[in-house]
C-alpha cells in the first residue's frame with residue numbers, strides 16, 4: 555500500500571482537467587466479498603477495491619476459513635469459494651479496523667450463524683454505534699452482546715444461532731444495520747423467511763437498495779415493502795463473474811475539481827447505470843451551476859460558463875458520503891450552501907460536522923452548524939492553513955479541495971486516505987498538475 559509523508563502541502567489550484575479511472579467501490583466490494591463467502595458457489599469478483607476497509611474484510615473472511623484468493627490469471631480479480639453460510643472456523647477474534655461495512659455485516663452473519671467470536675476495531679470503531687443491530691439480532695435468538703455494554707464494539711458472539719422470523723430496527727442511526735440483517739438473513743432465515751421492520755425514517759436508503767440489487771445478483775429476491783423487508787431465505791449463488799463498479803463517493807472529489815477549476819474532469823467506472831446513490835452528487839453539482847455530462851459508466855464535470863457556482867440548500871440524507879465534498883465546493887460558490895440531513899456524520903470515522911466546521915474555519919470560511927446541518931458561506935478572507943484529518947479519509951479528501959479557493963493547504967496525516975482511496979493524492983496531482 556502507498557506510503558505518505560506526515561503532511562502534504564497543496565498549492566493553490568487554478569486549473570484541473572483530465573481523466574480519473576476510479577478504484578472499486580468500497581460498499582460494493584465489501585458486500586460482494588461477504589455474499590460470495592456466504593454463497594454455495596465459487597465466485598469470481600473483479601475490480602475489487604484494494605484499500606484498508608476491503609483488506610479488513612478479506613482478512614476476516616480468511617480467518618473464518620473462507621478461501622479468498624487472487625485469481626492467478628488476472629491480478630485484479632478474486633476467486634471466493636463460498637462456504638454455504640457455514641464458516642469453517644467457529645472460534646475467532648476479528649480485527650475490523652474502522653470499516654463499518656465489515657463490522658456491521660460480519661456481526662449479523664456470525665451472530666445468526668453462532669460460534670465463539672469477538673469482533674473489534676480501532677479506538678474510533680469502539681465509539682461507533684452497533685447497539686440497535688445487536689438488539690435486533692438478540693430478538694432473533696442470537697447470543698450476542700456489546701462487551702463494554704456501551705452499544706459499541708467490541709462485540710461478543712456465542713454459540714446460539716438466531717433464526718427467529720421477525721425483528722425490528724431503527725432506520726435513523728445507520729443503514730448498514732439493515733443491509734447487514736438483509737444479507738445474513740437470506741442465508742440463516744428459518745423456513746418462513748425473515749421480516750425486518752424499520753422503525754422511523756430510513757437514512758442512507760440508496761445503500762440498502764444497493765444491498766438488494768447485489769443480493770439479486772446472487773439469486774435472492776427480497777420484497778421491499780417500504781418500511782419493512784421480507785427476506786425469503788435460501789442459498790446465494792453467483793453465475794457469471796461480477797465486476798465491481800468504480801467508487802462513486804471517490805468520484806465526487808474529482809467532479810468537484812472539474813466544477814471548481816475549469817475541467818473537464820472525467821471519472822470512469824461509475825455513471826448513469828450505477829447502483830451507487832452517490833452518483834446523485836453530480837446532479838447536485840449541476841444545480842450549483844456546473845456543466846455535467848454522463849455515460850452509463852462515466853461522468854464529466856466542467857465549471858459553469860460564467861465560472862461562478864451558486865450556493866444552494868441540499869437534503870443530504872441519501873448521499874451522506876459525497877455530501878461532505880459539497881462543504882468544500884461551497885467555499886467558491888456565490889451565496890451560502892446549507893447541508894441538511896447529515897446527523898449520521900456525527901457517528902462516522904470522526905464527528906464529521908464538528909471536524910469540518912473546525913477545519914473549514916481554519917482556512918477562514920464562515921461556518922455554522924447544528925445537530926444535523928452545516929452551513930458554509932463564501933468569503934474573500936480565506937487563508938493558508940494546516941488541516942487536521944482526525945484519521946478520516948473524507949476529511950483529508952474534502953479539505954484538499956479548499957486549495958481550489960486560491961489558498962495553499964497543508965493536509966496533516968494524509969495517509970488516512972488509505973481507508974478507501976490509497977492513491978487519491980496521486981490522482982489529485984495528475985488532474986491539477988500540482989507537485990507535492
Ligand SMILES: O=C(O)C1=C[C@@H](OP(=O)(O)O)[C@@H](O)[C@H](O)C1
Nearest residue numbers: 581655728729730758761874898
Ligand atoms: O452501506 C454502506 O456501504 C455505507 C452506508 C453509509 O453509512 P450509514 O448507513 O451509516 O449512513 C455510508 O456512509 C458508508 O460509507 C457506506
Ligand SMILES: C=C(OP(=O)(O)O)C(=O)O
Nearest residue numbers: 652653654655875902948
Ligand atoms: C462512513 C464511511 O465508512 P464506514 O463504511 O466505515 O461507515 C465512509 O466511508 O465515509
